[in-house]
Amino acid sequence: MYIDNELYFSDNQAITVDVVSTNITDLGAPNAPHLTSDQTIGDATMYLIVVIDVDFATTVSFDISLRSADNVDLVTTPVIHAQRNLILADLKAATAAKSATYIIGSFSGQVNERYLGVFYAVNTSATAGALTAFLTRNPQQSLNDF
Numbered sequence: 554m555y556i557d558n559e560l561y562f563s564d565n566q567a568i569t570v571d572v573v574s575t576n577i578t579d580l581g582a583p584n585a586p587h588l589t590s591d592q593t594i595g596d597a598t599m600y601l602i603v604v605i606d607v608d609f610a611t612t613v614s615f616d617i618s619l620r621s622a623d624n625v626d627l628v629t630t631p632v633i634h635a636q637r638n639l640i641l642a643d644l645k646a647a648t649a650a651k652s653a654t655y656i657i658g659s660f661s662g663q664v665n666e667r668y669l670g671v672f673y674a675v676n677t678s679a680t681a682g683a684l685t686a687f688l689t690r691n692p693q694q695s696l697n698d699f
Contacts (some may be wrong), residue, residue: 560688562671567681577670605653609644609682616674621666
């Protein structure tokens with residue numbers, strides 16, 4: 554699996570409250586000379602992958618969404634490209650018997666906004682938990698794609 558550094562949004566990022574990913578991709582100013590009105594990242598479908606690095610505690614679940622927006626906060630009028638809810642049972646680090654990697658959703662790569670990143674909406678505050686999130690074109694087949 555290949556991962557582009559510009560599309561690596563979180564690296565062992567602690568998630569205990571609603572928060573945006575540590576890294577946000579700036580696709581450039583709208584209508585900049587080097588961009589078209591229908592910006593495309595890559596030439597194929599991409600997948601948002603999340604890896605649970607540290608077990609989550611005391612939260613019921615949380616939503617993970619790949620978003621683009623004209624503001625770096627990714628909250629003001631975002632466009633949601635992929636979204637998934639993970640429950641506490643899913644929010645455990647890998648063991649020999651179970652993977653901790655999930656495909657959150659697919660993404661065509663077309664973006665009309667300036668910023669691209671991941672937003673984590675925690676349904677109840679967590680006291681622990683960390684994850685890694687990134688976009689890739691070719692996820693491994695052994696992922697928890699349920």
